[in-house]
Amino acid sequence: MLVTPASTTDRDAARLLLPAAKKRFRWLARVWADGGYTGYLTDWTTQRLGLVLDIVRRSDDVQGFQVLPRRWAVERSFAWLLRSRHLVRDYERRTDTSETVILWSMTMLMSRRLAARHQQRPAPAQAA
Known part of the structure; x- marks a missing residue:
C-alpha cells in the first residue's frame, strides 16, 4: 500500500x-x-x-455507465473502507498516518468478518 x-x-x-x-x-x-x-x-x-x-x-460504443472488468473489485474495496467514519473525510496531514488508518480500518473489517464466520459454524459434537 x-x-x-x-x-x-x-x-x-x-x-x-x-x-x-x-x-x-x-x-x-x-x-x-x-x-x-x-x-x-x-x-x-x-x-x-x-x-x-x-x-x-471503456468501450467507445457504450454510452453512460459501464462496469469495467476487474475494476469493480477495487471500487468495492474502497466502499468497504469508507464505512470507517475516519476515512470518509481526510483529516490526516501526514501520509504515514493515512496509511495506518487504512490498515487499521481493513484489519477491523477483516476481523469482524472472520468473527462472524466463526460464529456461524455449528458447534462440534461432543463425545458423551
Missing part, C-alpha cells in the same frame, strides 16, 4: 509502488490499470520490471 499527497499523479505513484510490489510478489507478471495510467508507464513497466501493464478501457 502506498499513500501519496494529492499532488502526486497516478503514474508517478505507480513508479514507486510497482517495483515494491514486484519485489514482494516475484510471481507478479501482469497488472491491470485504468486509463489514468496510459502513456510512458506501460513501456517503463515492461522494460524496467518485466511486467505487462494492461490498460482496461
Whole structure:
C-alpha cells in the first residue's frame, strides 16, 4: 500500500509502488490499470520490471455507465473502507498516518468478518 499527497499523479505513484510490489510478489507478471495510467508507464513497466501493464478501457460504443472488468473489485474495496467514519473525510496531514488508518480500518473489517464466520459454524459434537 502506498499513500501519496494529492499532488502526486497516478503514474508517478505507480513508479514507486510497482517495483515494491514486484519485489514482494516475484510471481507478479501482469497488472491491470485504468486509463489514468496510459502513456510512458506501460513501456517503463515492461522494460524496467518485466511486467505487462494492461490498460482496461471503456468501450467507445457504450454510452453512460459501464462496469469495467476487474475494476469493480477495487471500487468495492474502497466502499468497504469508507464505512470507517475516519476515512470518509481526510483529516490526516501526514501520509504515514493515512496509511495506518487504512490498515487499521481493513484489519477491523477483516476481523469482524472472520468473527462472524466463526460464529456461524455449528458447534462440534461432543463425545458423551
